[in-house]
Amino acid sequence: xxxxxxxxxxxxxxxxxKYWGKRDKTLNLPTNSSISVTLAQDDLRTLTSVATSKSxxxxxxxxxxxxxxxxxxxxxxxxQDLRNLRAKLESGDSSLPPMSTWKxxxxxxxxxxxxxxxxxxxxxxxALVVAIAKLYQLPESASEIxxxxxxxxGSACRSVFGGYVxxxxxxxxxxxxxxxxxxxxxxxxxxxxxxxxxxxxxxxxTPSTSGMxxxxxxxxLFQQRIHNVVPQRFEExxxxxxxxxxxxxxxxxxxxxxxxxxxxxxxxxxxxxMNDTSRQIVKLCHQIxxxxxxxxxxxxxxxxxxxVLYYLQENETKLMAFIHQVFQRNSGWESKFSKQDLAAFDSxxxxxVAPEMAFDLDQDMHQGVxxxxxxxxxxxxxxxxxxxxxxxxxxxx
Ligand code: DP6
Numbered sequence: 033x034x035x036x037x038x039x040x041x042x043x044x045x046x047x048x049x050k051y052w053g054k055r056d057k058t059l060n061l062p063t064n065s066s067i068s069v070t071l072a073q074d075d076l077r078t079l080t081s082v083a084t085s086k087s088x089x090x091x092x093x094x095x096x097x098x099x100x101x102x103x104x105x106x107x108x109x110x111x112q113d114l115r116n117l118r119a120k121l122e123s124g125d126s127s128l129p130p131m132s133t134w135k136x137x138x139x140x141x142x143x144x145x146x147x148x149x150x151x152x153x154x155x156x157x158x159a160l161v162v163a164i165a166k167l168y169q170l171p172e173s174a175s176e177i178x179x180x181x182x183x184x185x186g187s188a189c190r191s192v193f194g195g196y197v198x199x200x201x202x203x204x205x206x207x208x209x210x211x212x213x214x215x216x217x218x219x220x221x222x223x224x225x226x227x228x229x230x231x232x233x234x235x236x237x238t239p240s241t242s243g244m245x246x247x248x249x250x251x252x253l254f255q256q257r258i259h260n261v262v263p264q265r266f267e268e269x270x271x272x273x274x275x276x277x278x279x280x281x282x283x284x285x286x287x288x289x290x291x292x293x294x295x296x297x298x299x300x301x302x303x304x305x306m307n308d309t310s311r312q313i314v315k316l317c318h319q320i321x322x323x324x325x326x327x328x329x330x331x332x333x334x335x336x337x338x339x340v341l342y343y344l345q346e347n348e349t350k351l352m353a354f355i356h357q358v359f360q361r362n363s364g365w366e367s368k369f370s371k372q373d374l375a376a377f378d379s380x381x382x383x384x385v386a387p388e389m390a391f392d393l394d395q396d397m398h399q400g401v402x403x404x405x406x407x408x409x410x411x412x413x414x415x416x417x418x419x420x421x422x423x424x425x426x427x428x429x
Pocket of ligand 1: 051184186335
């Protein structure tokens with residue numbers, strides 16, 4: 033039996049201009065355009081292998097070692113679109129194996145714990161769609177492929193690109209112009225770093241899919257956001273990236289996170305994603321920027337309490353002097369920084385910051401945080417020789 037396989041990795045992306053609200057639930061068409069930074073894959077990525085063979089009897093998915101259902105409408109949409117494109121190829125070239133009619137085996141693994149509460153659906157759907165597109169040898173561009181990933185999970189369309197990415201909302205009813213595009217590659221602004229403060233949540237948050245629908249139908253402020261705030265901000269943020277203007281990029285990012293969470297609070301009944309620790313982190317970032325009289329850090333929060341801090345490499349010591357001071361008891365430091373680096377942060381804090389500091393640091397903040405993930409802007413989906421499927425059996429290795 034011939035088993036054909038393909039594998040890819042795909043990254044996580046964290047929006048700096050948030051997608052929140054759908055104008056079409058089935059096609060995942062958004063009510064506003066959004067922008068994100070793709071994060072490096074050594075820390076956060078999904079690896080997906082796919083296989084197809086005439087001999088397979090059903091579509092099957094193994095996620096992090098467990099057999100999972102492929103029945104969701106979203107997944108079915110993605111598979112159908114990919115099979116349609118493959119069928120088109122086959123109809124023009126009779127030498128191609130008729131893969132569009134064969135079943136698929138999909139094996140997918142994240143290199144980060146799902147418990148961290150980091151959106152894994154973006155990397156997951158991007159990896160699924162890119163891996164099958166590769167298996168089918170589809171000639172479509174990344175933006176075309178992003179439209180299929182979008183149907184899996186809206187934010188997944190942005191994980192099809194590396195660097196700085198925009199999701200253009202489009203206006204067509206069939207979604208044919210709602211796609212991800214590159215704003216700038218990673219190499220345009222490689223100095224962008226991210227520190228994720230994983231905030232411990234007592235209970236599960238409202239899932240983003242139902243949360244955003246609730247906001248669309250109940251919040252008045254939401255209308256103001258999508259009509260009068262985001263369109264202009266979308267253009268300004270793209271320009272701040274093109275100009276490598278961190279000051280502006282950071283302010284827009286923080287304002288947009290606040291605007292998104294304000295529409296959650298304005299929903300009725302309200303939705304709370306940020307908790308006390310999240311709010312303490314917001315305050316700390318503003319104190320840090322005030323201390324240096326310069327915007328050196330931007331915070332952003334998704335549909336949960338975790339904080340993602342964006343900053344530039346050139347300001348690492350200044351920022352980490354504070355962040356290490358407060359969060360040094362949390363895990364994650366040693367894998368990214370040497371003992372000398374950490375000592376340099378501490379001595380910068382003791383010698384330069386502490387004597388000038390006009391506010392008290394809340395040393396209890398670390399109790400609300402479980403770990404720190406230190407990462408940076410990264411590339412899009414990557415080819416890999418690693419394959420999670422045994423080519424002899426078509427089953428997970
Ligand atoms: C707050 O992409 O997870 O992270 O399209 O329903 O799957 P679905 O939602 P999803 O929502 C992400 C929301 C967000 C903002 C963002 O990533 O832009």
